[in-house]
Structures are given as structure tokens and as C-alpha cells.
Amino acid sequence: MNLSSSFLNPVMVLTFTTSSANNTRSRGSFIGCLEDLQIDYQAILPLDIPHHESSPVELGCNRTEWCHSQPCSQRGLCVDLWATFRCDCTRPYEGQTCSHEYPAGTFGLEDSSSFASFTIADNPGANFNVSFFIRTLKPSGLVLQISNGTDPCLTVYLKSGQLQIATSSANAVTFSEHLADGRRYLVTLTFQGGRVHASHSDRDVELGQLAVLPLVAGFEVYVGGLPHQDHVSTWGGYFKGCLQDFQLNNHRMEFFPTQAENYSLPQQVYVGQTTNLAPGCISDDTCKSGPCHNGGTCTITWNDFSCSCPANFTGKTCEERVWCASDPCPKATSCVDVPAGYVCLANATFHGNAAIEFTTNASVTRALNSLHLDFKTRDEDAILLWATEEVDSLQIAIQNSTLLVDIRSGNSIEGVSFLSQTPIADGTWHRVSLSMEEPSVVSSRWLAHLDGSVNVTLQGNAGNLDFLKNNVLIVLAENFTGCLGHVNIGGVYLPFTGQLSYPQPEQFLQSSRGHIQLGCTGADVCASSPCLNAGTCEDLFNSFRCACSAGWEGPLCESNIDDCKSSPCVHGDCVDSVADFQCDCFRGYIGKKCNINVDDCMRHQCLNGGTCVDGVYSYSCKCPAQYSGPRCESPSPATCVRQDQVNLDDP
Known part of the structure; x- marks a missing residue:
């Protein structure tokens, strides 16, 4: 069978049935427009194709730009699928339009002992990854421990604000990023071939060699703490803060099964048991103890507080008095x-x-x-x-x-x-x-x-x-x-x-x-106005200095600066003035410095096609061959060109 099409007028939208799609390599139906369809060189007209309410074929080529309205929220990426669209969501958001946020869990609310536990249902083996969002201000605490029922196989905990990854058979490796600053971070730990990598903020770091016991179904996963308090102290105590979207090999550990109307839990999810876990990311009531002193107003800032202090107090808890606010010092200090x-x-x-x-x-x-x-x-x-x-x-x-x-x-x-x-x-x-x-x-x-x-x-x-x-x-x-x-x-x-x-x-x-x-007061050396000619007196402690105005110099600005000293007049005599000079120009020159030769040809013209040549207070005419005279005014039988100079003082 020969099937061809050329681009003429759009006539139909064609969708193959599911049974037909199973015969294709992609196992997917074609969705789009076909034009000028021919099978075995025979044109297939739209009227030749049966269409009804259940038919996959529609006349025309009308479609919706699904992504034009930006349906994906929370920075989700919209993918146009012709008949519909798909949102590729960023973690921790899910759902058709990325509007569902995977709920966070608050551990250690009001300093309680909190943890969650899950049972592995498959066999991840020794190559797996663990990822989660973390937000905390407590620099130490247990984040994750995987146990075979008797001994821990893998422990992830905070120490001095940095993640430590440890196994029972090897020393811990450290992820050096500081995470205990109250901000939310997405951390991924990848265990592959006996080595461990950590990624955070698009930065991937190889932490080193760490042999991990293969994980199998039935192993227990503890998040944020352990059932027995004395066991968790080895790892810095219970975790305090928020954990969200916790995943093991893309299997989510669901702290709180959601009941959102437009969202259902995926099949790859672990639903575990929780103790003292609060839904959402909630702060302690850090103001209930009244930490702000001296009339300060307390504001909760997620597991911390800030104090708005009165004008005369400062410090974290308004404990430090600002003495100068009450203006305690005498005048002149x-x-x-x-x-x-x-x-x-x-x-x-x-x-x-x-x-x-x-x-x-x-x-x-x-x-x-x-x-x-x-x-x-x-x-x-x-x-x-x-x-x-x-x-x-x-x-x-x-x-x-x-x-x-x-x-x-x-x-x-x-x-x-x-x-x-x-x-x-x-x-x-x-x-x-x-x-x-x-x-x-x-x-x-x-x-x-x-x-x-x-x-x-x-x-x-x-x-x-x-x-x-x-x-x-x-x-x-x-x-x-x-x-x-x-x-x-x-x-x-x-x-x-x-x-x-x-x-x-x-x-x-x-x-x-x-x-x-x-105060700093020497003798009033400027009281007598010692500086002349509008000079300014500067007190230098028991002495003074005069800042002279333009054109004057000397200790008291008493001397007029000789502006003619540099001989500024090129063709003239210099006459000094205050901060200026005047030039009495010689004949034939003008300008501030008598440096411009007067163009005497501007006011005098040569006759009979003669060319004027400027001089100093004079000009000359370059006459054609048949004329002569100072202005080329006389016919001349001579064959040579004459040039006669005219002095402007001549009659």
C-alpha cells in the first residue's frame, strides 16, 4: 500500500483507534491534521471517511493552544499534547496543574519527640537514592535511619549543620553544605557502586566511598527519630524542623495521605506510622515565654523570634539599653x-x-x-x-x-x-x-x-x-x-x-x-580679618592661612598676580588687570591674545578676475596676464602675470 499526502487544504483531524495504535512502534495514536491524503495513489476525500459522534475524525484543522493560558502553577512546565496538555511539575508539587503540594511534616514541634516509620515493600538493593526537602535551625539531629530489624544499615544525621552519612561498617562521610539556617533545601543522596554522591542547588558532589548493605523488602525506615529516645541520642537527638517529599528510589514516604479532590496518591508510595508529627511546616510559639525585655514586642519568625525594641533599648531581647537615646550628655559633648x-x-x-x-x-x-x-x-x-x-x-x-x-x-x-x-x-x-x-x-x-x-x-x-x-x-x-x-x-x-x-x-x-x-579653640586669629582683597581666613590653631580669591596672592592676598608674566599677547602689548589681562594688538591682528591675522581680503576685491592674497595689514592682487596695477585695474600688453601689493596706509 502506498500512502502519501501533500500540503493543500486542511480537511480533517484523524485519530487512529487503540487497536491500530498497538501495531505501531510507539504504541500511540496519531493526533493531528492530514491534508490531501492518498492511498495507492487514490485521493481519500473527507466524505469517503465515515464520521459520526464516536468517530475519531473531524473535518477542518482546528486546535487549542493549551499552554497559551499558562495552566501549570508553581513553575511547572506545560507540554502541549494537541488534544490536551501535560504539566511537568517541580518538586514538591504534583497534580494535573501542579496545584497540589506534597504536605510537609513538622518534627519536634514545641520540642516534642517526633518520628515516622515505614516498611520497604520492594528490593532496592545496594544502588538507590534518597531525596527530601529539609528546613531546620537545629544543627544536630537524626534525619533518616534504615534498619534490618536489629542493626542500622544506613544513618543520615545532622552534625554542626552538615549532613553526615554513616553505615555500621564504615566511617561517616560529610556533605559540607550548611543546612541549618532556616531555609528549605532539596537534598538528594545517591548510592551507586559503593560510592555516595550528594546534590543540592544543582550542585553535585562526590562524598567518597561508602559500602551500604543492600536494602530488601521488610527493612524499616525511620525518619526524624527512633522509637526509643536513648537510641537517638547517638545521632544528635531528634530532628527538629520540617521534612517534605521524602523519597526512596522515587517511592514517596507519605506522612499524611492526602484527600485532595483533584489528586489521588500514586501507587509508588509508602504510607507509614507517625508519632507527634504535625502536618505542614509550623513554627514553635517562640514568643510564649515572653523573651523580649523592657517593653519589647515579640514576633515569631519560624522557630525563632525577633523583638521590636523601644527607642532606648536594643539587642536580641531588648536587653541592652541605648543610653544615648535619653540624651544624657551635657552641651558641647x-x-x-x-x-x-x-x-x-x-x-x-x-x-x-x-x-x-x-x-x-x-x-x-x-x-x-x-x-x-x-x-x-x-x-x-x-x-x-x-x-x-x-x-x-x-x-x-x-x-x-x-x-x-x-x-x-x-x-x-x-x-x-x-x-x-x-x-x-x-x-x-x-x-x-x-x-x-x-x-x-x-x-x-x-x-x-x-x-x-x-x-x-x-x-x-x-x-x-x-x-x-x-x-x-x-x-x-x-x-x-x-x-x-x-x-x-x-x-x-x-x-x-x-x-x-x-x-x-x-x-x-x-x-x-x-x-x-x-572644645578646640586657639587664639581667634581670624577676628581681625587679616586676609585682603576678599581672601578667606582659615584658622590653623594659633595661626591662619589665607585662601585668596582669583587674581591675588601672597600671605595676606596683598599682591595682584601679574597675568602678563607669561607674555600671553602674541602680536601686541599686554596690560595687566585683576585675574585677567588685555592685549593692545599691533595693526593687522585681533583676538584676546592678538594671535589672529585680520583677513584684509574680506573688505577689498581685485578687479578683472584678479586673485586677492592676504598679508599683514595689507593685501596683494594676482592679476591675469592682460591686466596689471594694484587692483588689476589697468590693461597690460605684457604676457606675464603680475602681483602688486597694496598697503592699507597707502592713499
Whole structure:
């Protein structure tokens, strides 16, 4: 039989019967349109084919674009099958339109002991896979155990937030992804040929060799825990969180048989027994114990909580008071919150002999491995800070207008030292920060950061500054005239507002007080308006600098800048003005700098076809052969071309 068709006009939709389809390789019926059908070169017309209500043949070629309306929910993929459609669903969704979500189970709700158990009904053998969705905040707990009735064959459990896979005959292998962060993860464990692979978030990792006893019908599967509490403690206790769409070789372990109207359980499913298992993914009532203090409002955030704190409290449970919210500091100071308290900070002005001394109280327990100090001075030699105890010492000073740092502490004999390359006695603010490169060791290198420079590694080694905690005297601003700003050692401030009492246990206390003037105020050097010609006076602490307006220079902006100094006039004489110049151009030139030659041909024309050639304050005419004269105005018997120049001063 010869069957052919050509594409003319669509005439019918043809569907083979089931008995005919069984004779095809695909065992499926054809669904679609045929046109100009011929059998043994005989045209088969639509009227020749019997059609009735039960006939698989319809006239015309009308069809529905099934996927156009996007019938598949939850990111399911729609497949158009001509007469209908199919949704390829993503886990954990199922059903004709992916609208059914496989129910999750909540284990350990309100810290109960929960587990589910199933019996394997087939023989998976030694090559199989286990997959599930997991969501938890508890870093340890039993996820899965398969037992032959007496001993565990395979155990999957969480330890430090990572999955461990163990058998009775081998050490556990670890899946290093951290899963205990409260988010939902799909994890697949594949056991093949004595090796185990793990996949998560499209990432497949081979975990190593792990021989597993072949699984056979009758083995017990425990999820989330075991019947006896003392047996589960070996694996980190009961699992707490949510597990969903648990599968063994694509056989689902159904925690809660669904009764959805448009969905029926597939045949490949295990229905087991559950204990203390709650349907859905439910959080503990984490707010029932009232964890938020000081009037904070508790909000449940799935097995955790958050506290909305009043304005003057902060922390996980609103336990930490925000002291600065109540504005406790006096005027001219700024409030800074510190652990368990606050400190009122202000710049201070020192005049030569007004040193200030500090000692630490007995409650400073932190390691003192850093120092920060702000200063402003014109002193070329002065002590900013120093302290000493037996062989340990600390000094920050100004030497020959440069910054000097010297630290000798710990078991290091050499200590560390630093001398800045740039002068800092310029009356502007400078900031120095010092820190140990390795604060956990007894002695290490130190890093220095001055103003905006990169960190500089100091020469030598030294320990931390913990010797200051031994009631050692810390002296600031000895023989120093200038201003100090924020000063802290190990993050503990040395405030100049020493008369105030602070609540925090860790403090540096003033042991003696010289004359301190809060704020940074030197002599009012700009009061007399020393800068002339609209210059701006900049206070540099007991000195000033003038920022001159355009056209002026000098210490007081007293000198008019000679704008003619660079000889800007190309063809002319320069006349200086304020921030400008004028050029008196020579004849024949124009422009700001007299650098443009006037085109004299613009206002003068040559006669009788002559060509004008521009000069400097002149022009000339290049005449045809039969004409001559300055403008080619005269006939000429000569045969040569003449060019006569006309000076514009000529009559």
C-alpha cells in the first residue's frame, strides 16, 4: 500500500483507534491534521471517511493552544499534547496543574519527640537514592535511619549543620553544605557502586566511598527519630524542623495521605506510622515565654523570634539599653553608646602645662591590643600620650614636627617604633590608629594608620597593652599646646568629661585633672580679618592661612598676580588687570591674545578676475596676464602675470 499526502487544504483531524495504535512502534495514536491524503495513489476525500459522534475524525484543522493560558502553577512546565496538555511539575508539587503540594511534616514541634516509620515493600538493593526537602535551625539531629530489624544499615544525621552519612561498617562521610539556617533545601543522596554522591542547588558532589548493605523488602525506615529516645541520642537527638517529599528510589514516604479532590496518591508510595508529627511546616510559639525585655514586642519568625525594641533599648531581647537615646550628655559633648553604658566625648584644648592622667578601673577585662588618638597642634616637640610600668612602656609624641610611636611590651625586647615621613605640626587635625597584626599571640608586629594613608607595618615586635590594666598611670598632653579629640585604648574611651559618672563596668578614670578647656579653640586669629582683597581666613590653631580669591596672592592676598608674566599677547602689548589681562594688538591682528591675522581680503576685491592674497595689514592682487596695477585695474600688453601689493596706509 502506498500512502502519501501533500500540503493543500486542511480537511480533517484523524485519530487512529487503540487497536491500530498497538501495531505501531510507539504504541500511540496519531493526533493531528492530514491534508490531501492518498492511498495507492487514490485521493481519500473527507466524505469517503465515515464520521459520526464516536468517530475519531473531524473535518477542518482546528486546535487549542493549551499552554497559551499558562495552566501549570508553581513553575511547572506545560507540554502541549494537541488534544490536551501535560504539566511537568517541580518538586514538591504534583497534580494535573501542579496545584497540589506534597504536605510537609513538622518534627519536634514545641520540642516534642517526633518520628515516622515505614516498611520497604520492594528490593532496592545496594544502588538507590534518597531525596527530601529539609528546613531546620537545629544543627544536630537524626534525619533518616534504615534498619534490618536489629542493626542500622544506613544513618543520615545532622552534625554542626552538615549532613553526615554513616553505615555500621564504615566511617561517616560529610556533605559540607550548611543546612541549618532556616531555609528549605532539596537534598538528594545517591548510592551507586559503593560510592555516595550528594546534590543540592544543582550542585553535585562526590562524598567518597561508602559500602551500604543492600536494602530488601521488610527493612524499616525511620525518619526524624527512633522509637526509643536513648537510641537517638547517638545521632544528635531528634530532628527538629520540617521534612517534605521524602523519597526512596522515587517511592514517596507519605506522612499524611492526602484527600485532595483533584489528586489521588500514586501507587509508588509508602504510607507509614507517625508519632507527634504535625502536618505542614509550623513554627514553635517562640514568643510564649515572653523573651523580649523592657517593653519589647515579640514576633515569631519560624522557630525563632525577633523583638521590636523601644527607642532606648536594643539587642536580641531588648536587653541592652541605648543610653544615648535619653540624651544624657551635657552641651558641647556628643554621646556614644558603648557596651552596657555610654560615654560623653568632646575635643579638648591644652595649653602647655595642662596634662591629664588616667588609670583603668579593675573591671577592664578585654585585651588591649589597639589605640586610637586624634590631635591638632603646631608644637614641633610634645608628648601626646605616655605610660610605663617596669619594662613595659608606651609613647606617642611629636618629634621635630613628625609623629613618633614607641611600644615596648610583652616578652619582646626590641619593641616597635614608627616615625612618620610627613610633618604633622601644621595646625590641622590628624588621626593615628595602632593595632596588633596578630592580637591572639603574645608578641607580634603592629600596624599604624596615619590620616588617609595605608596601613604601615612597624619595625620590630611587641605584645599588647594589657600592662595598662595594672593601675598604670596614663598621661596625656604633657607639655602640649593644641587639641586632642577622641582617644581610646582597646576600644575603651578616655573621656575629658571626667566629672561624669558612667554605668559601664569597663572604664578609664581620670586620676588627676589639669586645666582642660572643652572644645578646640586657639587664639581667634581670624577676628581681625587679616586676609585682603576678599581672601578667606582659615584658622590653623594659633595661626591662619589665607585662601585668596582669583587674581591675588601672597600671605595676606596683598599682591595682584601679574597675568602678563607669561607674555600671553602674541602680536601686541599686554596690560595687566585683576585675574585677567588685555592685549593692545599691533595693526593687522585681533583676538584676546592678538594671535589672529585680520583677513584684509574680506573688505577689498581685485578687479578683472584678479586673485586677492592676504598679508599683514595689507593685501596683494594676482592679476591675469592682460591686466596689471594694484587692483588689476589697468590693461597690460605684457604676457606675464603680475602681483602688486597694496598697503592699507597707502592713499
